[in-house]
Amino acid sequence: MAGERVTSNDVARLAGVSQSAVSRYYSTGNLVSTKAGEKIKQAAEQLGYRPNVLARSLITGRSRMIGLVVAYLENYFYPEVVERLSKALQDQGYHVLVFISSPASVVENVDQITQEILDYQVDGIVLASATMSSELAARCHAHGVPIVLFNRLQDDPRLSTVTSDNHGGGRKLAELLVSLGHERFGYIAGYEGASTQRDREAGFREGLEASGHRLFAREVGNFRYDEAQAAARRMFTGPERPDAVFVCNDHMAFAVMDVLRYELGLRIPDDVSVVGFDDVPPARWPAYSLTTFRQDVDDMVAETLRTLMESVNGAGGVPRRVVLDGFLVQRATTRRAPTSAT
Amino acid sequence: MAGERVTSNDVARLAGVSQSAVSRYYSTGNLVSTKAGEKIKQAAEQLGYRPNVLARSLITGRSRMIGLVVAYLENYFYPEVVERLSKALQDQGYHVLVFISSPASVVENVDQITQEILDYQVDGIVLASATMSSELAARCHAHGVPIVLFNRLQDDPRLSTVTSDNHGGGRKLAELLVSLGHERFGYIAGYEGASTQRDREAGFREGLEASGHRLFAREVGNFRYDEAQAAARRMFTGPERPDAVFVCNDHMAFAVMDVLRYELGLRIPDDVSVVGFDDVPPARWPAYSLTTFRQDVDDMVAETLRTLMESVNGAGGVPRRVVLDGFLVQRATTRRAPTSAT
DNA sequence: CGTTGGACTGCATACGTATGAAAGGCGAAG
DNA sequence: CTTCGCCTTTCATACGTATGCAGTCCAACG
Structure with a gap:
C-alpha cells in the first residue's frame, strides 16, 4: 500500500554518515559535529525523514504515551479534563491514548481496558471517573507504570489520587x-x-x-x-x-x-x-x-501532570494523594444572603 | 522504575518451547499444537505476559492506533464524537491517540500536530473540526496513512470526508x-x-x-x-x-x-x-x-470508521466523500406551524 | 516396511532506533 | 616528532516480536 518508509539508514546513506550519527543527531543533538549535523538535516528534509517513535520506545522503554481511561463524556466536566490534560501533556512531548470504559465504574471493565493500555507500553495511566481492582493496581505497579486516579479516591496505597475537597x-x-x-x-x-x-x-x-x-x-x-x-x-x-x-x-x-x-x-x-x-x-x-x-480543572490537571512526571522521570514510586481546595460560587439558584455571608 | 519486562522469550523458556511458538500462539493462534498452546498459556499466565504492541507494530507496520485531531471540546458536539469514535474503534481493536489543536483551525498548527501523529506510525488520522494543508495531505498519502476529515469539507482529492448535509x-x-x-x-x-x-x-x-x-x-x-x-x-x-x-x-x-x-x-x-x-x-x-x-453522530462515526477500515485493510486508496442526511427537529424555540407542516 | 504428506517446531533474520565500546582524527603540549 | 587527550564517528548489538524457511515428527498409505 505505497508508503515507502524512510529510515535513519536512508538519511545516513544520503548524508554520507553512519546510522548512529543520524540517531544521535535526533536524540541528543550535540554529540555530532556541526558539519555532519548540517548534512543530516539537509538529507532528512530532502527525504522527509522523521524518527519512528515506536522503534525508539522499544529500545528506550519510554513510549511517551499516557493512557487515559474515562467513563463518559456526557458530564461536561470530563471534556474539559480531556482537553486540558491532552494539551498539557502535548506541551511536555507526551500524548494521550484514550480509552472509554462503557458502563461507568464497572471495575471489571476498567481492568480489562487497563490491560489493553498496558499492551501499548504507556508511561503512565490516568483513570478519570473510574476505579480499578487492587490486583491490577499491583500489576501496574510491578510493571513500573504509575497510575493517577483523577477525581476518585481509593484506599490502595499504590495509587496516586488527585481530587478536590x-x-x-x-x-x-x-x-x-x-x-x-x-x-x-x-x-x-x-x-x-x-x-x-x-x-x-x-x-x-x-x-x-x-x-x-x-x-x-x-x-x-x-x-x-x-x-x-x-x-x-x-x-x-x-x-x-x-x-x-x-x-x-x-x-x-x-x-x-x-x-x-x-x-x-x-x-x-x-x-x-x-x-x-x-x-x-x-x-x-x-x-x-x-x-x-x-x-478547578486546571489545578487538578496540573497536579495530575506533576504526579505523573514525578513518577515517570524521577526516582518516584511514592504515590501522592492530592486534595485541592475548591470554593463556593454563588449565583442565582440560591437566595441572596439575608445578612452578610459567612 | 522497577518493571522487569516479561517477554515472549521468558514465556518460551518457561513453557519449554521456542519464542516463535509463543509469537504464533498470540498472532495466528492456530499454527501451534494444542499441547504446546496449553503450556504457553500456562506459562504466560504465570508470568503475567502480554504481547508488546509496539514491538509488534514495528514489524507488521500496523500500530492499531488512529490519530484524532480535535480543536475544541467546548462545543458539546465533539465530546460525543470522541466518545463514540473511541468506543467504536476499541471494538475493532484500534485505539485513539488524541491531539488537541489549540487555536481552532489554524492550518499551520494542525500541520505540525499531524506530523507528530505520523511519528507514532498511526494507521489513520481523523481530523475533526480542522483542515490541513495540501502539502501535508500529500505527505500522509505518500506514507500510506489515510485521512478522514470529520465535519469539514476540503477540495483536496486525497482526503476522505464525512459530513452531514x-x-x-x-x-x-x-x-x-x-x-x-x-x-x-x-x-x-x-x-x-x-x-x-x-x-x-x-x-x-x-x-x-x-x-x-x-x-x-x-x-x-x-x-x-x-x-x-x-x-x-x-x-x-x-x-x-x-x-x-x-x-x-x-x-x-x-x-x-x-x-x-x-x-x-x-x-x-x-x-x-x-x-x-x-x-x-x-x-x-x-x-x-x-x-x-x-x-447524527452515530451515523457520522460509523461512516468514518468504514472509511478508515476500508483504507487500512482493503486495497483502498480511493478517498470517499460521504454526505449524510440529517433532519429537522422542531422543538419550542419556533412557533408551531399555523397550517400542516411542510 | 518404506514412503509421502501434513502438522508443528525451531532457527535465523528483520523491523527502526539507541547506545556502549572501540577506533579514528586532530590539535596542543612536551 | 611524539604523546596525550578530546571530539567525532563507526561498529556492533540490543529492544520484543513476526515470519520465511528448513527441519522434525508422526500417522497414514501403498
Missing part, C-alpha cells in the same frame, strides 16, 4: 443553605459506588448536622441526566417537598432544575434553592446560573 | 422559518474559515431567496459562546431587530438565547424564533428546547 465542599454547601434559612434539605445522589458521591454526601450531612438539621429527602440520580430528572420528580411530588436541594453534580442539577421549572412550575430560588458541584461551563450560562462548588 | 440543513431551516411567517431573518455565523459555516449559510440564504426573502442581519460568533453573546447583543439592540435567527450551531444558539431572554427580555418564540444546528444533548433540555437540525 469533596467532603469540605459538601459541607460548605450545607452551611450556605442553612445560612439562607432553609429547613427541609433534599439530596440527589450520584452513582453510589463513586467516592465523590460518598464524600460530598457525607460532607453535606455533616454540615447539616453541625447546625442541628438533617436530610429531609434523598434520591439517586446515578450521575445521569434522565435518572436525575426521575429522581427530582419523585422528590418533589410528595405532599411536602424540600425547600433546598443539593444535587451531587452540576450535570444532574441541570436536569433537576429543568424538572422543577418546566414540569412542576416551581420557581428557583423562590420556591426551592438548588446547588450543584463542579462548576462546569453551563453552570455559568444565564439559563441556569447555578450556585455550585468549583473544582 | 450542511447546505441542505441550512436550506430546510430557512424553509421552516419562512413557512412560519417570519419576515426579518438574522444569521449568526461561525468561524468563517470552516466549511460547515460556509455551507450552512449558503443553504440558508438559498432557502430564503427561493421564496423571495433575504438576510436582514448578520453577525459573526466564531463558534464561541462569548462571541456569540456579543453578536446577539449587536444584532438585537438596533432600532429594528430580526424576528427569527439561525445560529450556525447549537452551542452558539444557547448563548444567543441566553442574551435574548435574560439580557434583552425577549420571549422565544413569541418575539423571536431561534434555530440552531447539530442537536447536541442540551438542545433537548427543557431550558432550551431548541429547534435545530440534527447531525
